Amino acid sequence: xxxxxxxxxxxxxxxxxxxxxxxxxxxxxxxxxxxxxxxxxxxxxxxxxxxxxxxxxxxxxxxxxxxxxxxxxxxxxxxxxxxxxxxxxxxxxxxxxxxxxxxxxxxxxxxxxxxxxxxxxxxxxxxxxxxxxxxxxxxxxxxxxxxxxxxxxxxxxxxxxxxxxxxxxxxxxxxxxxxxxxxxxxxxxxxxxxxxxxxxxxxxxxxxxxxxxxxxxxxxxxxxxxxxxxxxxxxxxxxxxxxxxxxxxxxxxxxxxxxxxxxxxxxxxxxxxxxxxxxxxxxxxxxxxxxxxxxxxxxxxxxxxxxxxxxxxxxxxxxxxxxxxxxxxxxxxxxxxxxxxxxxxxxxxxxxxxxxxxxxxxxxxxxxxxxxxxxxxxxxxxxxxxxxxxxxxxxxxxxxxxxxxxxxxxxxxxxxxxxxxxxxxxxxxxxxxxxxxxxxxxxxxxxxxxxxxxxxxxxxxxxxxxxxxxxxxxxxxxxxxxxxxxxxxxxxxxxxxxxxxxxxxxxxxxxxxxxxxxxxxxxxxxxxxxxxxxxxxxxxxxxxxxxxxxxxxxxxxxxxxxxxxxxxxxxxxxxxxxxxxxxxxxxxxxxxxxxxxxxxxxxxxxxxxxxxxxxxxxxxxxxxxxxxxxxxxxxxxxxxxxxxxxxxxxxxxxxxxxxxx
Numbered sequence: 001x002x003x004x005x006x007x008x009x010x011x012x013x014x015x016x017x018x019x020x021x022x023x024x025x026x027x028x029x030x031x032x033x034x035x036x037x038x039x040x041x042x043x044x045x046x047x048x049x050x051x052x053x054x055x056x057x058x059x060x061x062x063x064x065x066x067x068x069x070x071x072x073x074x075x076x077x078x079x080x081x082x083x084x085x086x087x088x089x090x091x092x093x094x095x096x097x098x099x100x101x102x103x104x105x106x107x108x109x110x111x112x113x114x115x116x117x118x119x120x121x122x123x124x125x126x127x128x129x130x131x132x133x134x135x136x137x138x139x140x141x142x143x144x145x146x147x148x149x150x151x152x153x154x155x156x157x158x159x160x161x162x163x164x165x166x167x168x169x170x171x172x173x174x175x176x177x178x179x180x181x182x183x184x185x186x187x188x189x190x191x192x193x194x195x196x197x198x199x200x201x202x203x204x205x206x207x208x209x210x211x212x213x214x215x216x217x218x219x220x221x222x223x224x225x226x227x228x229x230x231x232x233x234x235x236x237x238x239x240x241x242x243x244x245x246x247x248x249x250x251x252x253x254x255x256x257x258x259x260x261x262x263x264x265x266x267x268x269x270x271x272x273x274x275x276x277x278x279x280x281x282x283x284x285x286x287x288x289x290x291x292x293x294x295x296x297x298x299x300x301x302x303x304x305x306x307x308x309x310x311x312x313x314x315x316x317x318x319x320x321x322x323x324x325x326x327x328x329x330x331x332x333x334x335x336x337x338x339x340x341x342x343x344x345x346x347x348x349x350x351x352x353x354x355x356x357x358x359x360x361x362x363x364x365x366x367x368x369x370x371x372x373x374x375x376x377x378x379x380x381x382x383x384x385x386x387x388x389x390x391x392x393x394x395x396x397x398x399x400x401x402x403x404x405x406x407x408x409x410x411x412x413x414x415x416x417x418x419x420x421x422x423x424x425x426x427x428x429x430x431x432x433x434x435x436x437x438x439x440x441x442x443x444x445x446x447x448x449x450x451x452x453x454x455x456x457x458x459x460x461x462x463x464x465x466x467x468x469x470x471x472x473x474x475x476x477x478x479x480x481x482x483x484x485x486x487x488x489x490x491x492x493x494x495x496x497x498x499x500x501x502x503x504x505x506x507x508x509x510x511x512x513x514x515x516x517x518x519x520x521x522x523x524x525x526x527x528x529x530x531x532x533x534x535x536x537x538x539x540x541x542x543x544x545x546x547x548x549x550x551x552x553x554x555x556x557x558x559x560x561x562x563x564x565x566x567x568x569x570x571x572x573x574x575x576x577x578x579x580x581x582x583x584x585x586x587x588x589x590x591x592x593x594x595x596x597x598x599x600x601x602x603x604x605x606x607x608x609x610x611x612x613x614x615x616x617x618x619x620x621x622x623x624x625x626x627x628x629x630x631x632x633x634x635x636x637x638x639x640x641x642x643x644x645x646x647x648x649x650x651x652x653x654x655x656x657x658x659x660x661x
Contacts, residue, residue: 078235085117086170089146093119097172098163098236102223110218114232115170116163117143118240119150123157129244129269130159131501132233136251136275136485138397139389141169152487153498154246161245163236165253167224167393173217175224175392177210181329184386184422188336191320203422204429207395211430214392224396225435230259237267246501250274250485251459252397262442270504271448272497274486275459278467279441283398284406284420291348291417294457301519302361312368313340313415321372328383336379343367343375344415346382351457352484355606358517359525363610366527373529377609380536399427404434441470447504448474451493453482454515477508481515490516517604525611530661531597532609545590548653551646552586552626555579575633582629586650589622620657627654 078100085095097113118130131154135142142162149160167175183206187199214221233256237245246269249257254273261268277283292306299305317340327334338346347363350356366374408424450468452461461478468476479490486493492510499509534541559580596616600607627650634643 078239080239081113083115085143086115087144089117089143090119090150092122093117093146093150095143098232098239100166100232100235102166102220104228104231109220109223112166112223113172114164114166114236115143115168115172116161116236117146119146119155119160119162121155121157121159125157127158128242129246130161130242131155131246131248132161132163132237133248134163134165134229134233134253134256136249136253136277137165137168137389137394138229138252139165139168139175139391139393140252141389143170152494154501158246158501161236161240163233165229165256165393166232167219167396168390173214173219175214175219175221175390175396177206177214177391177395178329179206179209179213180391180395180426181386182206184418185327185329185334185383187418187422188338188342189334191337191339200421200425203425207426207429210392219392221392221396221430221432222400224393224400226255226259226397226401227435229397230256230263233257233260234264234267237264243267244269246270246272248272248274248497250487252277255279258444259442261444261446265444265446268444268446270446270501271444272451272500273448273464273468274451274493274497275453275456275484276450276464276467277459278463279437280467281459281463282406283402284408284423287348287417287420288415290460291344291415291457293460293462294351294455297455298357298361298519301521302365305361305364308361308368309344309364310414312364313344315368315370316340316343321375323372323376323379325376325379325383328386338375338379341415342418343378345417345419346378348417348419348457349382349385350378351455353606354453354482354489354516355604357455357481357483358519358604359607359610360519361522362520362525362527365522366610371527374527374610376529377532395423395426395430396432398423399430399432400435401437403427405437441467443471445472447500449497449500449504450474450476451486451496452476452478453484453486453489454478454480455482456484458484473504477512479512481517481519520607524614525607526614526617527611528661529610531612535608544653544656545593547649548586548623549590551649552583552590554583555646556583556587559583574636578629578633578636582626582633582646582650585622585629586626589619589626592616592619592622617658620654623650623654623657627651 078098081097081099083096085093089095095115095117098116099111099113101109102112103109121127131149133142133145133149135145142164146160146162149155149162154160164171167173169176180203183202187202190199192199211221233247244267247257247261249255249272251274254276257271258273261271295306295309316338320340321338321343323336323338325334325336326332347360351360363374403423408420448468448471450464450471452459452464454461461476465476465478468474477496479486479493482489482493487497490512492512492514495509496512499506530541559576562576563580593616596613596619597608600613627647630643630647630650634640634647
């Protein structure tokens with residue numbers, strides 16, 4: 001599966017720039033895209049259901065220019081069908097299907113239904129040119145993002161149109177492939193590599209079963225390619241009756257949107273390409289090089305990171321990590337065996353996330369040193385990617401449009417990413433006819449805004465910048481500290497997009513060089529999986545901490561009470577003094593610890609998946625002092641039973657704190 005396949009769907013819930021509460025900790029992504037992990041936008045869900053229906057608008061057949069640009073011909077006028085919205089959406093949103101031929105260049109091709117939604121602006125000065133958005137993938141769903149997009153500034157005076165990809169979750173037919181998902185999960189329970197003959201055969205078997213089932217259902221996979229998806233965009237504009245609109249694509253859909261702009265020049269006012277997957281890119285052949293380039297850039301704050309990454313992969317390939325997690329397809333307990341190549345793949349996907357990037361160097365360094373427990377969050381979140389997009393559509397596009405242009409040499413190098421080797425096995429099994437790339441990539445004379453993330457391992461900013469320079473009216477903006485899908489990760493990115501849509505010639509409204517998070521440097525984090533384990537149900541790990549706080553609080557209360565009852569005394573017994581100071585140091589330590597963890601949780605809770613600020617370990621000296629005072633009380637104090645309990649709890653906590661936390 002391509003890294004482009006896990007962005008928007010995976011990452012939208014709660015991604016509004018507001019702090020998330022500690023109990024809602026979302027440690028590390030899943031495999032991606034985008035986009036963990038809930039499949040609906042938190043903003044959309046908050047808006048409540050709005051399942052109104054859309055009446056059909058005027059429609060006209062595709063133009064000859066569109067056919068020439070996309071390589072498909074429209075044999076019938078597209079029409080619209082009303083349908084309730086499949087997910088919660090804001091009020092004023094109406095949903096339906098665009099009905100189009102499965103293969104436009106085949107007379108009599110069967111009709112399919114492509115889901116869409118329209119959120120109508122209520123502004124008195126509503127602009128006539130809406131923004132139309134499609135998620136990436138291929139095969140990521142889009143309609144759940146209506147609420148998120150409607151909250152962006154460009155939606156104040158413009159309609160927002162969201163279009164599914166044909167074959168995706170909210171279209172008919174839905175090209176899901178649980179057979180491939182099952183095969184992929186099974187390969188992660190075995191110690192071998194995805195490129196090994198046995199595991200390739202397992203992937204091929206799942207792929208063949210899926211292809212045969214879809215064929216029996218009447219699906220013609222040759223109709224699910226970039227050219228047809230782009231033609232759907234142009235057809236929807238005509239069917240809805242808009243004269244012009246602004247195209248907005250992210251990751252894979254940057255290809256479809258640029259193709260649609262080339263095919264429909266009169267209907268295109270402007271184009272936004274977020275995380276531009278250029279037509280010059282060879283996805284599979286360049287996957288390892290792009291990963292290494294991102295590691296080198298991250299290594300600016302952590303010297304030797306690429307070497308530590310290689311050491312991590314080598315160690316795990318020799319001694320894989322065995323982790324207990326949940327089967328994403330059944331929910332049952334499952335033990336996965338993660339090799340170095342597996343972890344390299346999953347971590348590459350995780351690096352799409354802006355809140356994961358700050359901890360990547362520390363995580364790599366820890367795992368390279370043998371801290372396999374730090375991989376638990378990755379293992380738990382990775383499976384959700386298997387549910388975030390439809391494998392049938394994903395492979396239909398990748399095997400016809402992308403795989404033929406690649407030699408798959410990356411699958412023979414190191415690390416061997418299973419997003420490369422697994423895709424090769426599926427494409428070989430499917431045997432779909434290759435589609436030739438045009439000699440000249442699609443272009444447009446409309447204004448184009450290209451956005452790139454500084455640490456994007458899927459669509460690096462260097463490639464996006466070069467491709468933008470080849471477009472007549474394009475400008476490129478790089479955003480510091482960001483990975484994949486800028487608009488989901490950066491408030492400045494969203495502001496820049498909205499300002500461009502309002503006025504393509506406007507200056508940038510914010511500084512893209514300001515990163516939301518700093519990369520954690522060497523020694524800045526104390527690596528521990530304890531907080532993540534507590535957040536996922538291992539509450540018993542808090543028992544030593546809670547007992548220590550309880551004893552310290554009792555000591556503080558007892559000592560304070562004794563002092564209050566002796567206001568006229570000039571001397572204080574050593575037992576009272578020791579008890580009071582032991583209680584003060586213990587309570588202060590616990591309050592400081594809670595404050596540190598809460599502070600991280602409200603700024604970037606993902607950090608807590610692998611560690612806590614190193615300052616917290618220094619605060620442990622207060623706990624040591626409290627324990628020493630309790631031991632002195634046990635030796636010298638008058639109440640040995642009470643002192644024994646306090647000393648036992650304090651010493652046990654200190655041992656737990658420094659040995660296990």
